[in-house]
Amino acid sequence: MGQVGSKPDSLIERVSFGIDPLDWGAPEGVLRSSTILFAGESGTGKSALVAHIAANFMHRGERCLYVALDDSPESFVEQLESFGWRGRELYQRGLLYIVDGYTYTTGRYVSSSFANRSVNVQRVDELTNAIIASVEELKMSGSGVLVIDSLNDLLYFHDITRVVMFIKSIRAFVSKSRKILSLVVLHTDTESTAELAKSVEHLFDGVIYTRINEDLRKLGIPLKELLVKKLRGCPTNPFWIPYAITANGVMPVDTEKLANLIKAKLKEYERLK
Numbered sequence: 001m002g003q004v005g006s007k008p009d010s011l012i013e014r015v016s017f018g019i020d021p022l023d024w025g026a027p028e029g030v031l032r033s034s035t036i037l038f039a040g041e042s043g044t045g046k047s048a049l050v051a052h053i054a055a056n057f058m059h060r061g062e063r064c065l066y067v068a069l070d071d072s073p074e075s076f077v078e079q080l081e082s083f084g085w086r087g088r089e090l091y092q093r094g095l096l097y098i099v100d101g102y103t104y105t106t107g108r109y110v111s112s113s114f115a116n117r118s119v120n121v122q123r124v125d126e127l128t129n130a131i132i133a134s135v136e137e138l139k140m141s142g143s144g145v146l147v148i149d150s151l152n153d154l155l156y157f158h159d160i161t162r163v164v165m166f167i168k169s170i171r172a173f174v175s176k177s178r179k180i181l182s183l184v185v186l187h188t189d190t191e192s193t194a195e196l197a198k199s200v201e202h203l204f205d206g207v208i209y210t211r212i213n214e215d216l217r218k219l220g221i222p223l224k225e226l227l228v229k230k231l232r233g234c235p236t237n238p239f240w241i242p243y244a245i246t247a248n249g250v251m252p253v254d255t256e257k258l259a260n261l262i263k264a265k266l267k268e269y270e271r272l273k
């Protein structure tokens, strides 16, 4: 993965995600100055996708500023480790910098051993300021990735207007002015959050949806798929692309194995007739 192309004015430097199924959807990468939404139902792989992208950045020496909202900072480090990446070491080396917006909401005022900053997300300005202050402290500019997992926690505490202002601030102060790729996760488990995802698409430079294939789900095959719906300034292949989450991260689906699995399931189904 890495830089896949840039023009002399550096305004349009592109980076690839470095993950095959995603790169098939975004064949020329994404603009560094993008804010990208990852939306989909629970368990469809959003966190794994953003973790894999973040790991690719860190493995080539770029920082990841991770904002833990859904789950503890430890969980993100453990997730990296579960894919065989050295999360603890990346944290200790300062390549991984974590803003903990999770612990405070649990009411346990204990500081996490993997948190560089803690914030109370009940005050959205505090969160925005903590992210901008972290970017400044780390002197991140023209490199690195910001991950926010997820927006849903903000929606529990704030009305949509404040959440929209938060997204706009991140896009303006982190992605645009600092040229830091920003990845924002949104769970769409309810009709209202699915509608919300559609209604905020225009606020993002890129939109990527994840899902479980409905037809195969009926056969008992939980095939994950992703769709790169839009990317500002870059071409896309906007088709649902199958992918798998393995012990080594996000991978393409082995089509032969999938075909055999479908054949076996259909045979089983025939026997029931």
Ligand SMILES: Nc1ncnc2c1ncn2[C@@H]1O[C@H](COP(=O)(O)OP(=O)(O)OP(=O)(O)O)[C@@H](O)[C@H]1O
Pocket: 040, 041, 042, 043, 044, 045, 046, 047, 048, 049, 082, 083, 187, 245, 246, 247, 248
């Ligand atoms: N280390 C791993 N090895 C194999 N599979 C894994 C690993 N980590 C996660 N997975 C798979 O990824 C799936 C969940 O993906 P993920 O947590 O990224 O979904 P999500 O869309 O973020 O869900 P949620 O909205 O609940 O946060 C798990 O159900 C599991 O099958």
Ligand SMILES: [Mg+2]
Pocket: 046, 047, 048, 070, 149
């Ligand atoms: Mg998740």
